[in-house]
Amino acid sequence: MSMGGIKSLTKRETDFVNNWESEAFRQKASGCSIEGLLKDKIAMVTGAGSGLGRSIAIGIAKAGAAVALGDIDTTAAEQTKAEILKQLPSAELLVAQCNVTNEQSVQNAYNLLMDKFGGLDILVNAAGIAPAFSMVDLPVDKWRMTLEINLTGYLLMAKYAAKIMIAQKMGGSIVNLSSKSGLEASKNNTPYNATKAGEIHMARGWAMELGNHGIRVNSVCPGNVFEGSKIWNPEYIKVCAKKYGIKPEEVIPYYVKKTILGLEIKGQDIADAIIFLSSEKARVITGQTLVVDAGQVMVR
Ligand SMILES: NC(=O)c1ccc[n+]([C@@H]2O[C@H](COP(=O)([O-])OP(=O)(O)OC[C@H]3O[C@@H](n4cnc5c(N)ncnc54)[C@H](O)[C@@H]3O)[C@@H](O)[C@H]2O)c1
Incomplete structure (x- = not known):
């Protein structure tokens, strides 16, 4: 099925739309047998090749949903697929190459999803970047790139997800993965602070627009999650160590100590919040x- 564009529908496509009984088609296209809170649901997760997106995709698959693994890096998304299949051989998965900043690429990814699974119930927007610079040293191209991926990317993914969900008339859930930095600014993080706050506010507006279609839109704000993240790469850990006058190996315990619970947040903790929502x-x-930050930031 092709999404959007100015080309008119062929007879075959018109017949498909007119006779589309979404529930029957979905049963045929996605036959995931795993029991869980999301049984029989179909999900798209962006950034699924690494870090939080990967943990969320694993969690959602374990909760019973068929999952499209959206990422610009298909090799990484294939690794996520292999990891899930090792744990859950009957998981229903699809690697959907997708540059979230490119409208055509986003549409292509949803077309793949529709061909394989026949519907969509859940979108998790997680593909994001965090270039850390002081504002006086911030190269404007890094600022623009962050706006493109973290804001335009979230918008394009949600736009085409909403079109499918509205057509299905079965409601749906969209979750924007923001950050505690979207609520409380972090130092030397201008593009990240701005875009993560923007993601929360976009979600609120979308919730108002899509509520009458039964589509719910929420945000999840993780604290620092080190597990598997490319944002927390060794170079960035060194920058943090220098900032706090500590050794690189002391950085994770330093951040854990900032939480009320004194716990390291794991990818599964974020996945569980998203599965619930x-x-x-x-x-x-x-x-x-x-x-979801072990009590580091109190919502005001
Ligand atoms: N790790 C943390 O501490 C933390 C905390 C709060 C929020 N988050 C949020 O979680 C999300 C993921 O962070 P992470 O730490 O797992 O990062 P990561 O760098 O490990 O993973 C990001 C993934 O996004 C993909 N990606 C990047 N640009 C893309 C594009 N244009 N199109 C499609 N895919 C693209 C990358 O290929 C990668 O697989 C981000 O939105 C981030 O803001 C992370």
Whole structure:
């Protein structure tokens, strides 16, 4: 099925749309047998090749959903697929190459998803970057690139997800993965602070626009998650160590100590929050922001 564009539909496509019984088609296209909170759901997760996107994709697959693994880096997304299949041989997965900043690429990824699974219930926007510079040293191209990926990317993915969900008439869930930096600014992080705050506010507006279609939109704000993240690469850890006058190996314990619970946040903790928000258990929750940071930031 092709999304958008100015080309008119062929007869075959018109027949498909007219006779599309979404539930019947979905049953045929996605036959995931895993029991869980998201059984029979179909999800798209961006940034699924690494870090939090990967953990979220694994969690959502374990919760019973068929998952499209969206990432610009297909090799990394294939690794996520292999990791999930090792744990869950019956998982229903699709690697969907996708540059979230490019409208055509986004549409192509959803076309692949529709061909394989026949529908969409859940979008998790997680593909993001965090170039850390002081504002006086910030190269403007890094600023623009962050706006493109973290804001335009989230918007394009949500735009085409909403079109499918509206056509299906079965509701849906969109989660923007923001950050505690979207609520409380972090130092030397201008593009990240601005875009992560913007993601929360876009989600609130979308919740208002899409609520009458039964589509819920929420944000999740993780604290620092080191596990598997390319943002927390050895170079960035060195920068942090220098900033705090500590050794690189002391950086993770330093951040853990900042939390009220004194716990290191794992990818699974973020996945669990998203699974809850995307499930029927959260059927009356929309336009909200869930902070998952072991108590580091109090929402004001
Ligand atoms: N790790 C943390 O401490 C932390 C904390 C709070 C929020 N987050 C959020 O989690 C998300 C992921 O962070 P991470 O630490 O896992 O990062 P990461 O760098 O490990 O993973 C990001 C993934 O996004 C993909 N990606 C980048 N540009 C893309 C594009 N244009 N199109 C499609 N895919 C693209 C990358 O290929 C990569 O697989 C980000 O939105 C970040 O803001 C992370």
